[in-house]
Amino acid sequence: MAMQEQDIEIQVWDYIDNECSSEDNARISKLITTDKIWLTKYQELLSVHHSLQTELKTEQVSSGFAATTMSKLSPKASTPQKLKPFFTWSIRAVVAFFIISISGFTIYSLSITDWTLTSYITPETSQTITDKLPSNYLVFGILIFGLLCADLLFKRNVSKL
Amino acid sequence: MHEQQDEDIIDLVLRGDRNAYAVLIERYQHFVFTLATNIIQNREDAEEVAQDVFVKAYNSLQQYNKNSKFSTWLYAICRNTCLSHLRKNKIETTPETPHASHDNVTKTVEQRSEKQILQEAIKQLKEEDATVIQLFYLHEQTIEEISHILELSESNVKVRLFRARKKLKNIFHNKYQNELTR
Numbered sequence: 551m552a553m554q555e556q557d558i559e560i561q562v563w564d565y566i567d568n569e570c571s572s573e574d575n576a577r578i579s580k581l582i583t584t585d586k587i588w589l590t591k592y593q594e595l596l597s598v599h600h601s602l603q604t605e606l607k608t609e610q611v612s613s614g615f616a617a618t619t620m621s622k623l624s625p626k627a628s629t630p631q632k633l634k635p636f637f638t639w640s641i642r643a644v645v646a647f648f649i650i651s652i653s654g655f656t657i658y659s660l661s662i663t664d665w666t667l668t669s670y671i672t673p674e675t676s677q678t679i680t681d682k683l684p685s686n687y688l689v690f691g692i693l694i695f696g697l698l699c700a701d702l703l704f705k706r707n708v709s710k711l
Numbered sequence: 712m713h714e715q716q717d718e719d720i721i722d723l724v725l726r727g728d729r730n731a732y733a734v735l736i737e738r739y740q741h742f743v744f745t746l747a748t749n750i751i752q753n754r755e756d757a758e759e760v761a762q763d764v765f766v767k768a769y770n771s772l773q774q775y776n777k778n779s780k781f782s783t784w785l786y787a788i789c790r791n792t793c794l795s796h797l798r799k800n801k802i803e804t805t806p807e808t809p810h811a812s813h814d815n816v817t818k819t820v821e822q823r824s825e826k827q828i829l830q831e832a833i834k835q836l837k838e839e840d841a842t843v844i845q846l847f848y849l850h851e852q853t854i855e856e857i858s859h860i861l862e863l864s865e866s867n868v869k870v871r872l873f874r875a876r877k878k879l880k881n882i883f884h885n886k887y888q889n890e891l892t893r
Contacts, residue, residue, distance in 0.1 A: 563873060569854065598880045602848045605826045606833075608741035609748050611758060616736040619762045623729065623769050 558588060562595050640704065644697060717781035724772060736765050739782065742850050743789050749841050750793040760796050764789045783856045786846065790860055832882040840875035847872060 564570040565578040581588040715734065723731035743764050747757035768775075768788050775784055833841050839861070846852045846860060854872070858865045 559877070560873060563876065567854070569869070595876075595880070598876060598883060601829065601883065602844065602876075602879070605829045606845070606848045607826060607830075608849060609745040609754075609757075611740050611744045611761065615740050615744075615758065615762070616733055619736050619740075619765045620730075620733050622762060622766050623732065624766075 555591075558591050559595065562588070562592050565592075566595060566599050640700075644701075718777055721772060721775060721777075721781065724769070732765075732769055735781070739785055740765075742782070743785065745845060745849065746786060746789050746842065747793050749845060750790065750838060751796065752838075756796065756800075757793075760792055761789070763796075764792050767792060779859065780852075780856065782850060783852060783860060786850060786852070787860045790842070828882070829879070832879050835882070836875050836878060840871050840878075843868060843871045844875045844879070 561570070561574070561578055562582075565575060565582075568575075570578065578588070582592045583589070717735065717738075720731050720734050724735075740761065744757060744761045747761045747764070748754055751757045751760060764785070768785055771788075775781065833844060836844065842861070843857060846857045847854075852860065854865050854868050857863075858868045861868065863871075
């Protein structure tokens with residue numbers, strides 16, 4: 551019996567809190583209008599709910615709380631704009647570098663590509679793949695790795711601020 | 712006058728308007744203090760911790776994720792600051808005034824206003840249950856938001872809320888029975 555009452559209470563609280571599904575909502579709503587036990591429980595819990603909503607009040611801080619707190623704020627811990635101009639500019643420089651490099655690479659590749667059908671079938675690779683290509687890739691890889699490390703370093707510094 | 716949204720004020724602070732932060736302090740000082748008082752059970756310490764909460768929030772305002780409410784984020788900072796204060800000071804959560812027993816409350820309940828009864832009743836709850844009640848009713852946080860603040864599952868928050876309301880209901884019930892038998 552007590553278990554059943556507790557089960558009703560759980561469902562009615564969910565109904566009051568709007569925490570149940572639309573089907574459950576309709577079912578409980580119907581039970582409240584048709585079943586006296588459910589109606590009594592609903593009225594009882596709703597009364598507690600309203601008391602908590604209306605009677606619960608905050609504790610009041612002493613006057614001057616806000617002023618004291620404001621005086622404790624460090625002027626250093628302010629805006630990201632003020633603190634991170636170097637990071638902002640470095641990020642912009644990295645972005646610009648990539649955009650220019652990729653654009654240049656694309657334009658160069660397009661300009662040296664032979665668009666005729668024969669060359670498409672049997673591409674001439676000896677001109678594009680030279681001895682220098684692997685070393686260029688290596689330099690490019692080192693550059694990317696360096697940028698990643700710099701990015702991680704910047705992020706760590708920013709989080710410390 | 713239309714109240715400035717928290718997010719707009721935060722933007723102002725992040726753009727360098729330090730004084731705008733005072734609006735947020737004024738807006739949430741009583742809520743943060745209430746929460747801190749409930750956890751720390753000492754008004755003086757709670758006020759100091761509440762100030763620390765606002766300072767911490769200010770220092771990490773850049774990390775505030777606008778997907779959640781500012782109040783939810785602030786209350787999470789508040790709870791963590793209170794817990795670390797308790798750990799640091801190795802204070803047991805002993806209340807300023809001893810909690811009244813259930814019988815004492817019901818005996819003298821007629822002489823008090825409903826607000827006083829409620830405050831007394833809440834003092835009888837476990838700290839974590841009282842916090843859930845305060846967050847839900849006073850701070851208007853949803854169950855999902857409370858689960859985020861207290862780092863609990865939603866079902867756990869529901870259980871605590873149910874337990875706390877059941878106890879409060881019993882206290883109210885006793886009050887009305889006493890009034891009827893008078």
